[in-house]
Amino acid sequence: MKVVLLQDVKSLGKKDDIVNVSDGYARNYLFPRKLAAEATAGKLNEISDKKSSLENKKKKELEEAKALAERLSKIELVIKTKAGVNGKLFGSITGKDIAELIKQKHKIEIDKKKIVLDDAIKALGTQDVEVKVYPEVSAKIKVTVTEE
Template identity: 85%
Template sequence: MKVVLLQDVKALGKKDDIVNVSDGYARNFLFPKKLAVEATAGKLNEINDKKSSLENKKRKELEEAKKLAERLNNIEIVIKTKAGVNGKLFGSITAKDIADLIKENHKIEIDKKKIVLEDAIKSLGTHEIEIKVYPEVVAKVKVTVSQE
């Protein structure tokens, strides 16, 4: 019997998957626990519509992410801070600082968790910072740290 899963079922499939199971398993376990429904033409059409709308939504999000990445690639941030004689900063520049400056200067809101910094910036100079805009889209922003 073909059924459409309403929830993830261990060792069977994920939500909205169409799977073949024995009649007894479907009637005695899946249907009473509302884990699945019988795969009718109407239900299959409903699932296909859901999948196509989800694909369209993802495609739009990807396009928006690419546009945002293009804007971010052209941004250069200048940070003036106190530093010692040898170029070491008194303190450090963190992902939060960079996100705040992008929001303040360019009106683009970036989540600080999406900014890739292995360690906080602790020296003067130009640093190239990666920002993960979307799973496949990465932007690079130049951050110039100069002495105050």
């Protein structure tokens, strides 16, 4: 019997998957627990519509992310801060500082968690900082730290 899973079922499949199961398993376990529904033509159409709309939404988000990454890659930030004699900063520049500066100067909202820094910036100079915009889309921002 073909059924459409309404929830994730361990060792059987994920939500909206169409699977073949025995009649008894479907009637005695899956249907009473509302884990699956019979795969009728209407249900199959509904699932395909849902999948296509989800695909379109993901495509649109990916295109928006690529456009944002392109805008971000053109950004060069200059941060002025106090530094010691050897060019070592008093304090450090973190992802939060970079995100706030991008928001102030370029009016682009970026979550501080999406800014990838191995360690906080603790010295004067120029560094390329990666910003993860979308799971497979990232941009590099040039950050220059100068003495105040």
